[in-house]
Amino acid sequence: MTGISTMLLDIFQYFNIEYMIVLFKDNVDVTTGLVFVACLGIWWLMRKPRGTPPGPIFTLPILGDMLSLKGESDLRVIARQLRKEYGDICSVYFGSKLFIFLNSYEVIKEAMVKNGDIFSNRPSLFWTDLVTQRKGIVMSDGQSWKEQRKFALETLREFGFGRTILEDKIHEEIEHFVEVIRQENGRHFDMCRLSQKGVSNIISSMIYGKRFEYDDPVFNVFLDKSESLLLAITHGSVLSVFPFLRFVPGDLFKYQSVLNDLDFIKDNIILPSIKDHLKNFDENHVDDYISSYIREMKKVSKTGQPSYLNEDQLVSAILDLFIAGTETTSTTILWTILYFLHHPNIQAKCYKEIQDVVGSGRLPSMKDKPSLPYVEAVILEVLRKANIIMTGLPHAVSEDTMFHGYLFPKDAIIIPNADAVLTDSKIWRDADVFRPERFIDSNGQVIKRDEMIPFSTGRRVCLGESLAKMELFLFVTTLVQRFEFKPVDVDNLPTLQGVVGITHAPVKYQVRAVPR
Structure with a gap:
């Protein structure tokens, strides 16, 4: 030889x-x-690195496993297929990036809760790095994230998280919201932008210390640019895998559009507000997020200690709070109304419960929540079935890690797949059916399920979970109390097939809100 x-x-x-x-x-x-x-x-x-979780066998250079996915782009569908073939922990290459899916509640809990100190990092991804620059609250890491999140939690609690002062702000906005709907006089209209305005104004009152009129041109431009930004990122999702494609002439993948929208939002809305707060800062009158952040920056500056509290971080934090706080909650409200159109009996049952407990003379309040278990069950079922955040935000490990006998490389993108939990027939039995009663026990009380994780779990659980739950309860109960929602055409109901983007949103639809 x-x-x-x-x-x-x-x-x-x-x-x-x-x-x-x-x-x-x-x-x-x-x-x-x-x-x-x-x-x-x-x-x-x-070949795949030795020890990584199972997945497609032949991984191609540059393309990764994309050919074996047969053109599928919905991450939920891809994860379902992988789970069926490879189990609760599996992996796939999108281009050169290794994605690892955690597809059961037990595995997600073990990683995100029991091993949260290892699994709480964020991976490097093209769009999130571009938009957030790895600053702010959602996509930052390490000490920067800890400092931003700690400040945000303390400040938002100070301004009313879990207290009646926040409920009062929500009620104030709901009154404006309801009046705009009432002016439609039962005619059909599109609730999409209206729901965005209502929810965004609650965030505005906390961040800027004021709300906007619904016809305010600055407010509307901000919402237009925010929506355009999210749509452009969705349209150009391929850049997350092949970032070099941004240099293709003609802005085919919306890279320049995202930069333009981002610059407009910062230069015309966020930065002017910060400058105005700096100019008129009075440490004895701190009543919004920006002024509180400025106070903390000045306090830290006097100590001379290193800190991640600075103006750049504040800009990113404001973007995080606005986009995350507006998009998810307003989309959930739209899904709720859509399910009412498809299930008028469920809407009628909610109305009866509200009438029996609250009546028509006052607004529903958080004190009524224990007495309105069916309404709460409906909201929980919407959160489960609509699954706004889909697979959840990506995680990363702080170092190469062995987990369940598999290698999790430091640069891998880890997906704690909420969809796998919220649609698991072993947990929910008839998981494909919209059935609020699954959250009601034999005594008529709401069942609290650990597997109900639409806001994620562990150290990276959604910062605004308590705010979102309060908003959803107060908006839904008041809307049902004041209006009966009807389809424009009873023989042609809007589709329940959602649109997959940054969030899972319903296709825009028209609705009639008939005053009670």
């Missing part, structure tokens, strides 16, 4: 490639040897 042949045989034996060893022993001529070298090179490029 030649020297080359001997070397090749040694290589095959080292990697324990038995079928190649057998074939090679019978084909030792140089030509065959070169063929085997080529085969080995292709195999080497296509």
Whole structure:
């Protein structure tokens, strides 16, 4: 056997490639040897790192496993297919990026809660790095994230999280919201932008210390640009895998559009407000997020201690609070109304419960929540079935980690797949059916399920979960109390097929709100 042949045989034996060893022993001529070298090179490029969770076998250079996914772009569908074939922990390459899916509640809890100190990092992704610059609350890491989140939690609690002062702000906005709907006089209209305005104004009152009129041009431009920003990121999602495509002429993947929208929001809305707060700052009158942040910056500056509290971080935090706080809650309200159109009996049952407990003379309040279990069950079922955040925000490990016998590389994108939990028929039985009663026990009380994780779980659980739950309860109960929602055409109901983007949103639809 030649020297080359001997070397090749040694290589095959080292990697324990038995079928190649057998074939090679019978084909030792140089030509065959070169063929085997080529085969080995292709195999080497296509192989996954040893120990990573199971997934598609042949990973191609550059493309990764994308050919085996048959053009599917919905991450939920991809994860469902992978789970069916490879189990609760599986992996797939999108381009050169390794995605690892955690597909059961038990696995997610073990990673995000029991091992939260390891699994609480954020991975580097093109769009999130571009938009947030890894600053702010949602996509930052390490000490920066800890400092921003700690400040945000303390400040939002100070301004009313979990207290009646916040409920009063929500009630104030709901009154404006209801009046705009009443002016439609039962005519059909699109609630999409209206729901965004109502929810965004609650965030505005907390961040800026004021609300906007619904016809305010600055407010409307901000909402337009925010929506455009999210749509552009969705349209250009391929850049998350192949970022070099942003240089293709013509802004085909909306890279420049995102930059333009981002710059407009910062330069025309956020930065002017920060400058105005700095100019008129009075430490004895701190009544919104920006002024509280400025006070803390000045306090830290006097100590001379290093800190991540600065103006750039504040800009990113404001973006996080506005976009995350507006998009998710307003979308959930739209899903709720849509399910009412498809299930008028459920809407009628909610109305009866509200009438029995609250009546028509006052607004529902958080004190009524324990007495309105069916309404709460409906909201929980909407959160479960609509699954606004879909697979959840990506995580990363702080270092190469062994978990359940698999290697989780530091640079892997880890998906704690909420969809796998919220649609699991073993947990929810008839998971595909919209059935609020699944959250009501035999005594008529709301069932609290650990597996109900629409806001994620662990250290990275949604910062605004308590605010979102309060908003949803107060908006839904008041809307049902004041209006009966009807379809424009009873024989042609709006589709329940959602649109997959940054969030899972319903297709825009028209509705009639008939005053009670």
